[in-house]
Amino acid sequence: MCDVVGCGAKSTGAVKIPTFPDVGLCAAHQLAQRHRCACCGRVVRVGAAKVVDGERQVIESEHYDGTHGIDLCAGCDATRERCPGCGKTVGAKNRAVIEGTVPVGTPQVRVCGTCRASAVQCAACDKLVRMGADTRVDPRSVSLPQPSNIDLCGVCVPRRRTPCAGCGKVVKVGVKDVAPLTAYHNRELFLCGGMSGCAGKVSSTCTLCAAPVRLTTGTLTGAIEILNKKDEVVAARCPLDAKDVLAERPKAEKYFDEVLGFMDEWAQACGSSLPTDFRGRVTWQLAGDHELAGDELTQTLGLCVTRGTAKYHNIKVLTHLAPLRFQRTAAHELAHAFANEIGFGTRSYIEGYCNYVASRFLQRVIDRDTTRRAAAAALLAELTGNTDLTYGAAFVKISAKLATSPAEAVKFLRNTATID
Structure with a gap:
């Protein structure tokens, strides 16, 4: 019998549909146009009439007129997708x-x-x-x-948006870069684009990290330019290095005193001690960038000079440092003073050793002060990642040698002539 609904005539042949039951058509309907499901290919209409399947169930379809007129069988129609723009x-x-x-x-x-x-x-x-x-x-x-x-999208809306420090354009959402960018300061400070964006407008940089301070369009928000008595710019700090900096001695004193306390505690933990008059023989001051100038690529952060047989120690720490960076530097310079005090300040590895002592101060902060833990960890990572042979490589070697016996640090300095 013809499978066209309402026909009932005897079929004289069949249309072969691969993987689907054959559809039987009478002689008259074999001449009519056959419409197939645009998705699965089964015959769903002959002319304007519907057809039935092998179980004599009507194969429901929906016909779409217009430029893309199509048919879908009932099964495929249940999974239909429409263009979100026009509904097609x-x-x-x-x-x-x-x-x-x-x-x-x-x-x-x-x-x-x-x-x-x-x-x-x-x-x-x-x-x-x-x-x-x-x-x-x-x-x-x-x-x-x-x-x-x-x-x-709605999922990404609440994620952290990181702006270009120059123009405010969002360049990162979460951890994803959403615009061309140039990263500075351990990927914590960003400018949009390359030479065509704000990154191409940098006119001055941070004395400490070489991150941007000023663009041709103006100084970055939060950055500091340090002036001399003639109002000439002699140094600068990027927005990240300019946060909560210590520019005056009265504000820095409590931080230096904390490091002095650490030095006494550390020396005792190593089976030694600071002389009772050590503090009285240590003087310190904040120094300008020009007073502690390094080479063309780096800025010296501190300096310790020990004078006379009485061993008076004068320490200079760079001005306009954040408190924890100031303390890391102070710990390094006080380690120089201690090494000079006990007569081993000229060891070939002394800079790495003083970095090791500074790392012990940072570890103390990590262990005891949750509010400063992340900042201390970042500064400790800087020491570990330093590739300079004098400061970085020596520090890494000494840290490895004292990893399981930190209390042997003073003994190590006294007894170890070389670490190579």
Whole structure:
């Protein structure tokens, strides 16, 4: 019998549909146009009439008129995908059903070729968030205005946004770069673009880390330019190195005293001690960048000079340092004073040794002060990552030798002529 609904005539042949039951058609309906499901290919209509399957159930389909008029069987219609821009059917059962369909975003959403140009994705995760200016695919998404000019999906909206330090343009969302950028200061400070963005407008840099301080458009917010008596810029600190800096001795005294207390505690833990008059023979001061100038690539942070048989120790620490960096430097210089005090201050590895003592102060902060733990860990990582042979490599070797016996540090200095 003919499988066309309402016909009932005896079929004289069959249309062979691979992997689907054959559809029997009478002589008259074999001449009519056959419409197949655009997704799976089964016959769903003959002319304008519906057909039945092998179990004599009507194969329901939906016909779409227009430029892309298509049919879908009931099974494929249940998984139908529409273009979020115009509503046109573009897919079913995870496959395209019209030409020109483009999968967009993560997860992929099918968009017709006409609407593809208006599809806007999340800058941080690539999810499709809107079509054109008015159609929101993700109702929780937001569009950030200039200078950022990006869209974020609802999931990425609450994530941390890191701006360009020059113009404020968002360059990172979470850990994802959402715009071309140049990173400075251990990837904590960013400028947008290369030579075409703010990174191409840098006119002066930080004396400590070479991160930007001033652009051709002005000084970065939070950066400091240090002037001499003639109001000439003699040094500078980037926004990160300029936070809470110590520019006057009265503010720095409590931090230096804390390091002196540590030195006494550390020496005793190593089976030694500071002379009772040691503190009285230590003088210190904040010094300008020009007083502690390093080479063309680095800035010296501190200096210890021991004079006379009475061993008076004069220490200079660079001005405009953050408290913990100031203390790390003070610990290094006081270690020089201690080494000079006991007569071993000329060891070839002394700079690495003094960095080791400074690392013990930082570890003390990590162990005892939760509010400063992260900052201390970062400064400790700087010491460990220092590749300079005199300061870094020597420090790493000494740290390895004393890793299981830190209480032997003073004995090590007295008894070890070389670490090579």
